[in-house]
Amino acid sequence: xxxxxxxxxxxxxxxxxxxxxxxxxxxxxxxxxxxxxxxxxxxxxxxxxxxxxxxxxxxxxxxxxxxxxxxxxxxxxxxxxxxxxxxxxxxxxxxxxxxxxxxxxxxxxxxxxxxxxxxxxxxxxxxxxxxxxxxxxxxxxxxxxxxxxxxxxxxxxxxxxxxxxxxxxxxxxxxxxxxxxxxxxxxxxxxxxxxxxxxxxxxxxxxxxxxxxxxxxxxxxxxxxxxxxxxxxxxxxxxxxxxxxxxxxxxxxxxxxxxxxxxxxxxxxxxxxxxxxxxxxxxxxxxxxx
Amino acid sequence: xxxxxxxxxxxxxxxxxxxxxxxxxxxxxxxxxxxxxxxxxxxxxxxxxxxxxxxxxxxxxxxxxxxxxxxxxxxxxxxxxxxxxxxxxxxxxxxxxxxxxxxxxxxxxxxxxxxxxxxxxxxxxxxxxxxxxxxxxxxxxxxxxxxxxxxxxxxxxxxxx
Numbered sequence: 001x002x003x004x005x006x007x008x009x010x011x012x013x014x015x016x017x018x019x020x021x022x023x024x025x026x027x028x029x030x031x032x033x034x035x036x037x038x039x040x041x042x043x044x045x046x047x048x049x050x051x052x053x054x055x056x057x058x059x060x061x062x063x064x065x066x067x068x069x070x071x072x073x074x075x076x077x078x079x080x081x082x083x084x085x086x087x088x089x090x091x092x093x094x095x096x097x098x099x100x101x102x103x104x105x106x107x108x109x110x111x112x113x114x115x116x117x118x119x120x121x122x123x124x125x126x127x128x129x130x131x132x133x134x135x136x137x138x139x140x141x142x143x144x145x146x147x148x149x150x151x152x153x154x155x156x157x158x159x160x161x162x163x164x165x166x167x168x169x170x171x172x173x174x175x176x177x178x179x180x181x182x183x184x185x186x187x188x189x190x191x192x193x194x195x196x197x198x199x200x201x202x203x204x205x206x207x208x209x210x211x212x213x214x215x216x217x218x219x220x221x222x223x224x225x226x227x228x229x230x231x232x233x234x235x236x237x238x239x240x241x242x243x244x245x246x247x248x249x250x251x252x253x254x255x256x257x258x259x260x261x262x263x264x265x266x267x268x269x270x271x272x273x274x275x276x277x278x279x280x281x282x283x284x285x286x287x288x289x290x
Numbered sequence: 291x292x293x294x295x296x297x298x299x300x301x302x303x304x305x306x307x308x309x310x311x312x313x314x315x316x317x318x319x320x321x322x323x324x325x326x327x328x329x330x331x332x333x334x335x336x337x338x339x340x341x342x343x344x345x346x347x348x349x350x351x352x353x354x355x356x357x358x359x360x361x362x363x364x365x366x367x368x369x370x371x372x373x374x375x376x377x378x379x380x381x382x383x384x385x386x387x388x389x390x391x392x393x394x395x396x397x398x399x400x401x402x403x404x405x406x407x408x409x410x411x412x413x414x415x416x417x418x419x420x421x422x423x424x425x426x427x428x429x430x431x432x433x434x435x436x437x438x439x440x441x442x443x444x445x446x447x448x449x450x451x
Contacts, residue, residue, distance in 0.1 A: 001312045002312070003291060003310070004311050004312050006294065006357050032353050032354065032355070033335050033350075033353050036314070036352075036355070037334045037335060037353070049311065051358065053358075078347060101335065102421075102424075103401065103405075103422070103423050104335070104338055104341055104348050104401070104423045104424075105335055105350065105353075105423060107344070107349045108349050108353060108354070189418070190419060191423060
C-alpha cells in the first residue's frame with residue numbers, strides 16, 4: 001500500500017476540519033474491510049485516513065419505541081446483533097448484518113461503511129431502503145438528509161460531496177403489525193456475494209397491506225428501490241395472490257447484467273422468488289397469516 | 291512520512307512499537323514484534339488465517355492498521371496456551387488431527403476459543419457458521435468441526451457446576 005497519514009479525531013468538528021484540510025485526499029476509515037482492500041489493490045489513492053471510530057456521534061446506537069433507532073455510521077455489525085432491543089425491533093437489519101462477511105469481518109464492518117461503499121450487492125442497503133431509513137450527512141457547510149434509496153448513485157459511488165461525512169442512520173419506529181425481512185441467494189452457505197437479494201417491509205391493517213416497500217440487491221448498478229413492487233401490495237388483501245403480483249413487479253423492475261455470479265435471466269427469476277419468500281416471512285413477522 | 295508510536299497490550303503485556311500508518315496489525319505483530327504465530331493468508335479478509343482477538347472480538351488482523359491498536363487489548367495465538375500447558379482447544383485440534391499444513395490453524399484456534407467463551411455448547415451449524423470466515427484447504431473441515439465439539443465437551447466438564 002502507498003504511504004498514508006492517519007488521523008484519529010475525537011469529535012465531529014475535528015473530523016470535519018480534517019476533511020476540509022485534506023480536500024479530496026482524505027477517506028473516512030471505519031471497519032476498513034472494504035477500504036483497506038481497495039487501497040492495497042490501488043483502487044483508492046487517498047493520502048489521509050481519518051479514523052472515525054472515536055467520534056461519539058458515529059458510535060451512537062440508541063433506540064426508543066417513539067423515536068426509532070439512531071445508528072452511528074461506524075457502529076460495527078456485531079454490536080447491532082448483540083443488542084437484544086435493536087434485534088427485536090429490526091429483525092430485517094439483523095438478517096443482513098449477520099451475513100455480511102463472516103464473524104471476523106462483522107467484528108469490524110459497519111452498516112455506514114456498507115452503505116458508503118455503494119456496492120450493487122451490498123446486503124444491508126435493501127434493508128435500509130425497505131425500512132425507509134434517512135441518512136444524516138454533515139460537512140463544514142452544514143447538515144443534510146438523504147433517503148437511503150438515493151444514497152448510492154453508481155457502482156462504488158455514493159451521494160456524498162467532497163468534505164461530507166455520513167454521521168448516522170435514522171430508522172423510523174416499527175409500525176404496529178409491521179414486519180420486514182432480507183434474504184439473498186448465494187451458491188454457498190455463507191461468506192459470499194449476493195447473486196440477488198430482496199429486502200422488504202410490510203404493514204398490515206384489517207387483513208390488508210396498508211404499506212409495503214421492496215428493494216433489491218445485485219440486479220442494477222445500485223441497490224434498487226422497486227417502488228412498483230411495494231405499491232402493488234398497498235390496499236390488497238394479505239394473500240398469496242397479492243404477493244405474486246408484487247413478486248412479478250419486482251422481477252419487472254430489476255435491471256440485471258450477466259456476470260460470473262449469474263445470468264441476467266436467472267437474476268430476474270431470483271427477484272421474483274426472493275421477493276415472494278421475503279414478503280411471506282415479513283407477513284409472518286408482522287403477525288399476519290397467508 | 292513519520293512513523294507513529296503505538297502503545298497497546300498484547301497477550302496481557304504492555305507493548306510499545308513504532309509503525310507506519312499503512313502497516314497492518316498483522317505486519318506489526320509478525321515483523322515488528324516477532325509474533326509469527328499469526329499467519330498471513332489472503333491479506334484481504336477472506337481466509338481468517340490472521341485472526342486475532344481485539345478488545346474481546348475476533349478480527350482479521352490484515353484489515354486492522356497497526357496504529358488502530360493504540361490502547362487496545364490484543365490476544366494472538368501465542369496468548370492462548372495457559373502457562374506451560376496447552377489450551378483445551380489446542381489439545382483437541384492436536385488429538386483430532388484437525389490440521390495438516392497448519393497455516394490456517396492459529397486463526398481457527400483463536401476463533402474457536404472466542405466461540406466457546408460466548409457459546410459453550412454450540413450446534414454443528416453454529417460452529418460452521420462462526421468459522422465460515424476461516425478457510426482450510428487441507429482437512430475438508432470435518433476434523434476441525436469434530437475437534438471444536440471435543441473441546442466444547444472438555445471445557446464444559448472442567449467448568450465449575
